[in-house]
Amino acid sequence: MSAFEELGVCPELIRAADDAGWLLPTPVQAEAVPLILGGGDVLAAAETGSGKTGAFGIPVLQIVHEALRDAAATRATGGPSAATTDETAHGAASVRVSVDDRSALFAVNNSPPDLPKGLALTQARSPAQWAGARATVGVAHGGRHHFEITVVDDGLVRCGWSTVAGSLDGLGTDSHSFGFGGTGKKSHGGAFETFGKPFGAGDVVGCSVDLERGVVNFSINGQDCSGLGSGDKSGDAFTIPASMRGHALFPAVCLKNAECVVNFGHAPWAYPPPPGHDGVARADRKFVTMNDGPPRGSTKGGAGNGGERRRTGRTPKAIVLEPARDLAEQTFNFFKSFATNLRDPTISAGLFVGGTDVSGDVKTLRDGCDVAVGTPGRIVDMVESGKLDVSNVRFFVLDEADRLLDSGNRGAILKLFDRMPKSGDGFVRLQVLLFSATLHSGDIEDLAARLCERPAWVDLRGKDSVPETVHHACVVVNPTERSTFDRCTFEDASGATLPPVPTDNAHAHDDVNEGADLAASQSVKRLKPLVLKRLIDAHRMDQALIFCRTNFDCDNVESFLNACGGGRAYRGKSEKGPENPYSCVVLGGARSMDERRRNLAAFKEGDVRFLICTDVAARGLDIKGLPFVVNVTLPDRSEDYVHRIGRVGRADTMGLAISIVSAVPERVWYCQKKGYKPWFNPSRADVKEHCVWYDEEKLLKDVEARIKAPVARIDPATLALPKELLRKLGREEGGAGAGDVGVYGKRVGGELNAEISAHLEAYAPSVKRLAELEVQAQASFWRLKRKFAG
Numbered sequence: 009m010s011a012f013e014e015l016g017v018c019p020e021l022i023r024a025a026d027d028a029g030w031l032l033p034t035p036v037q038a039e040a041v042p043l044i045l046g047g048g049d050v051l052a053a054a055e056t057g058s059g060k061t062g063a064f065g066i067p068v069l070q071i072v073h074e075a076l077r078d079a080a081a082t083r084a085t086g087g088p089s090a091a092t093t094d095e096t097a098h099g100a101a102s103v104r105v106s107v108d109d110r111s112a113l114f115a116v117n118n119s120p121p122d123l124p125k126g127l128a129l130t131q132a133r134s135p136a137q138w139a140g141a142r143a144t145v146g147v148a149h150g151g152r153h154h155f156e157i158t159v160v161d162d163g164l165v166r167c168g169w170s171t172v173a174g175s176l177d178g179l180g181t182d183s184h185s186f187g188f189g190g191t192g193k194k195s196h197g198g199a200f201e202t203f204g205k206p207f208g209a210g211d212v213v214g215c216s217v218d219l220e221r222g223v224v225n226f227s228i229n230g231q232d233c234s235g236l237g238s239g240d241k242s243g244d245a246f247t248i249p250a251s252m253r254g255h256a257l258f259p260a261v262c263l264k265n266a267e268c269v270v271n272f273g274h275a276p277w278a279y280p281p282p283p284g285h286d287g288v289a290r291a292d293r294k295f296v297t298m299n300d301g302p303p304r305g306s307t308k309g310g311a312g313n314g315g316e317r318r319r320t321g322r323t324p325k326a327i328v329l330e331p332a333r334d335l336a337e338q339t340f341n342f343f344k345s346f347a348t349n350l351r352d353p354t355i356s357a358g359l360f361v362g363g364t365d366v367s368g369d370v371k372t373l374r375d376g377c378d379v380a381v382g383t384p385g386r387i388v389d390m391v392e393s394g395k396l397d398v399s400n401v402r403f404f405v406l407d408e409a410d411r412l413l414d415s416g417n418r419g420a421i422l423k424l425f426d427r428m429p430k431s432g433d434g435f436v437r438l439q440v441l442l443f444s445a446t447l448h449s450g451d452i453e454d455l456a457a458r459l460c461e462r463p464a465w466v467d468l469r470g471k472d473s474v475p476e477t478v479h480h481a482c483v484v485v486n487p488t489e490r491s492t493f494d495r496c497t498f499e500d501a502s503g504a505t506l507p508p509v510p511t512d513n514a515h516a517h518d519d520v521n522e523g524a525d526l527a528a529s530q531s532v533k534r535l536k537p538l539v540l541k542r543l544i545d546a547h548r549m550d551q552a553l554i555f556c557r558t559n560f561d562c563d564n565v566e567s568f569l570n571a572c573g574g575g576r577a578y579r580g581k582s583e584k585g586p587e588n589p590y591s592c593v594v595l596g597g598a599r600s601m602d603e604r605r606r607n608l609a610a611f612k613e614g615d616v617r618f619l620i621c622t623d624v625a626a627r628g629l630d631i632k633g634l635p636f637v638v639n640v641t642l643p644d645r646s647e648d649y650v651h652r653i654g655r656v657g658r659a660d661t662m663g664l665a666i667s668i669v670s671a672v673p674e675r676v677w678y679c680q681k682k683g684y685k686p687w688f689n690p691s692r693a694d695v696k697e698h699c700v701w702y703d704e705e706k707l708l709k710d711v712e713a714r715i716k717a718p719v720a721r722i723d724p725a726t727l728a729l730p731k732e733l734l735r736k737l738g739r740e741e742g743g744a745g746a747g748d749v750g751v752y753g754k755r756v757g758g759e760l761n762a763e764i765s766a767h768l769e770a771y772a773p774s775v776k777r778l779a780e781l782e783v784q785a786q787a788s789f790w791r792l793k794r795k796f797a798g
C-alpha cells in the first residue's frame with residue numbers, strides 16, 4: 009500500500025502524484041488530506057514549500073470527482089431512491105428539481121432539513137431577475153400526471169410544464185412551455201392571458217398534464233381553474249399544440265424574488281390531484297423521460313441571468329481564492345495536471361483573474377468548470393454579474409488566507425461565502441479550508457469563526473513556519489563607513505565604468521545642506537544596487553529571485569542590472585552574441601498579466617537569470633531548485649520575509665536568502681492615494697506628504713525574532729559567507745567548494761547527512777532484525793523443499 013493510499017487517496021490521484029515524482033506525502037499532506045477527505049473544515053499552517061497546494065488540492069479533486077460521478081450515476085438510474093416500496097412496484101423514477109437544468113440564479117435544495125422528506129425547496133437568488141428550473145424527470149407518450157407547488161412568500165411565481173428547449177427564466181414566454189403565474193395569468197408562446205385567479209403566499213398550485221387528451225391544467229388550493237378566465241374552448245388552460253406532441257414535458261418552476269416548495273408526489277399532497285392523475289414521481293416508467301440537461305450549444309433561456317445559461321450543467325464545485333494572479337495560475341495548473349487521470353467524468357478547472365478578457369471566463373464556465381481558481385476581485389465580479397454560479401459549491405478554499413485578508417478581501421470573502429449553500433443537494437455541507445505558512449492572527453481567527461464549523465487545526469510549525477532548508481544572511485550597508493564606499497565603486501573589476509544607478513526620486517528636491525540623514529539615505533539608494541551586483545559576482549549567482557519594495561524600485565534595479573551586462577534582458581540561449589550575466593526581468597503588480605507570465609516562464613526556463621519582484625511574488629511561487637533569494641530591501645512585515653525566503657529551500661532543496669540592509673534610515677515612498685504615482689516626477693509637497701523613513705535595522709531585528717535565529721552577517725568588504733554559515737553548510741572556509749553555489753538548490757551537506765544519520769540509527773536495529781528473519785525464512789523454505797523433494 010502506497011503512503012498516499014494510506015491517506016485514502018484514490019488510485020488516479022496517486023498516479024498523478026507518482027507522475028509528479030511525489031513518492032511520499034509531505035507532513036502537511038499527511039495530516040490535512042485525511043481530515044479534508046473526512047469532510048471537515050481545516051486550517052493548515054505549514055512552512056513555505058511544504059506542499060500545501062497538494063494538501064488541499066488532492067482531496068478537493070477527489071471529492072469533487074466523487075460528487076460528479078455520483079450525480080452522473082443518479083441521472084442514469086433516475087436518482088437515489090426516495091421512492092417508496094409502492095413506487096418501486098410501479099417502476100416509477102425518483103424526481104427532483106434538477107440542479108443541472110436550472111438558471112444560475114436559481115437555488116435548489118432537494119432535501120431541506122426542516123421540511124418533510126420528498127419536498128424540494130426552491131428559491132430565486134436575485135430579487136430583480138426571473139430564474140427557473142425543470143425537474144429531473146419528464147413525461148411523454150401518455151398518462152395523466154401532476155405536481156404541486158406551495159408558495160412560501162410574496163415574490164413572483166410561475167409554474168407549469170416545459171420541454172428541454174423551453175426558456176428556464178421565462179416559463180411560458182416561448183412556444184416550448186406553458187406557465188401559470190401568481191398574477192392570475194397563463195402564458196404560452198409569449199402570450200399572457202387572464203386565467204383562473206391570482207395566487208400568492210401560502211397558496212398551493214396544482215399543475216397537471218393529461219397526455220391522453222393533450223391538455224394542461226392548473227388548480228389553486230384544490231379548486232380546478234379550468235373554466236375560470238380565458239381557457240380554451242374546452243375550458244382547459246392549454247391544448248398541447250401539434251408541434252409539441254411527442255416531446256417530453258418536464259415540471260417547471262420560474263421565480264422572481266420568491267421561494268416555493270415543490271412536491272412531485274413523493275410526499276403527501278396538500279390537495280388531491282384531479283381524478284385519474286397521479287404524481288410525476290409515480291408515473292409509469294413507460295411514460296418517463298430523464299432530463300439530461302439543456303441541449304449542448306443551446307443559448308435559449310439565459311436572458312434573465314445575465315445572458316448566460318449553463319450548457320453543460322457543470323457549475324463549480326470548488327472555489328479556490330488566491331491573493332495574486334500568478335499564484336492563481338500556478339494553483340490552476342496544479343488542478344489541471346492532477347486531474348488528468350480522473351475519468352467518467354473528467355474534471356475541468358478554470359482560471360479567473362483580473363486583467364484578462366471576461367469573455368474567456370464566460371466560455372470556460374459555459375463549457376463546464378468544476379474547480380474555479382482565481383483572485384477575489386474577478387471571482388466576485390463573475391458571481392455578482394450572474395455568470396459564475398456558486399450554488400453548487402462544496403469547497404471554499406482560501407490559499408494564503410492571511411494575505412487575502414491583508415489585501416483587503418475580507419468583504420469579498422464573506423460576500424462569496426454568503427452566496428454559497430451551507431448544506432444541500434447531494435452533499436453534507438460546505439467545507440471551508442484556510443491555508444498559509446503564516447496563519448496565526450486575530451483576523452484569521454475571526455474569519456475562521458465566521459466561515460468554519462469546528463475546524464481542525466493542522467499546525468505543523470506553529471507561528472514561525474520557516475523551513476530549515478533555508479539559510480539566512482545579510483550585508484549591512486553603511487554609507488557613512490569608508491569601507492562600504494570603497495568597495496562600491498562605479499567601476500567594474502576591469503576598470504570599466506558602470507552604468508548610472510537610478511534611484512526612486514525620494515530626494516529629488518533635497519538641498520545639499522539639508523542634513524546628513526538625507527545624504528545617507530540617498531547614498532544607500534545608490535549603494536544597494538552596487539552591492540547587489542557585487543553579491544551576484546561574488547557568489548557566482550546564476551539564478552536568483554530579487555525582491556524590491558516597490559514596482560518603481562523593481563524597474564530601477566532591472567534597468568541597472570541589464571545595463572551592467574550590456575543591455576539585453578534575455579540571456580538568449582538560442583541567440584548568438586555574448587550572454588548578459590545580469591539578465592533580468594520583472595514580476596510585479598504593475599506589469600500586465602501577459603508580461604508577468606512571459607517573464608516568469610523566461611526565468612523558469614533559464615532564458616533570463618534574475619527575476620526582480622515585489623511582494624506579489626513572495627507567496628506561493630514554486631520555482632524548482634531555486635538557489636538564492638536576495639532582498640534589496642527588507643519587507644516591512646516579518647511574515648512577508650518568511651514568504652519571500654520560502655521561494656528557496658523548497659521540496660527538500662537548500663537555499664540561501666541574503667538581505668541587503670541599510671544601517672541608516674532611508675526615506676522611501678509610501679503613497680496611499682490610489683493610482684497616484686508621484687515618484688516619477690515629484691514635487692516638494694509630494695515628497696513631504698508621501699514619504700516615510702524606513703528603518704531596516706529594526707526590521708532585521710523583527711525578522712530575527714520571527715525566525716528565532718540570528719541572521720548571519722556577511723562582511724561588506726569581501727562578501728564572503730561567514731564561518732558559522734559555511735560550517736552549517738558543511739563547507740570549510742576557504743576549502744574546496746566554499747561559497748560554491750552548487751551547495752544550494754540541491755539538498756546536500758551536513759544537515760541532511762545528520763538527519764539521515766539520525767533516521768538510519770533509529771531504524772538500524774529493526775532493519776537488522778528483518779534481514780535476519782528473511783535469512784531464516786529462506787533457509788527454512790529450502791530445508792522444507794529439500795525434505796519434500798527427497
Ligand SMILES: Nc1ncnc2c1ncn2[C@@H]1O[C@H](COP(=O)(O)OP(=O)(O)OP(=O)(O)O)[C@@H](O)[C@H]1O
Pocket residue numbers: 028029030031032033034037054055056057058059060061062444445627628629630632654655658659
Ligand atoms: N509529496 C510531495 N513530494 C515531493 N514533492 C512535493 C510533494 N508535495 C509537493 N511537492 C513539491 O514541493 C514544491 C512546493 O509545493 P507547494 O507549492 O505546494 O508548497 P507550499 O507549501 O504551497 O508553498 P508556499 O507556502 O510557498 O505557497 C512543489 O514543487 C511541489 O511540486
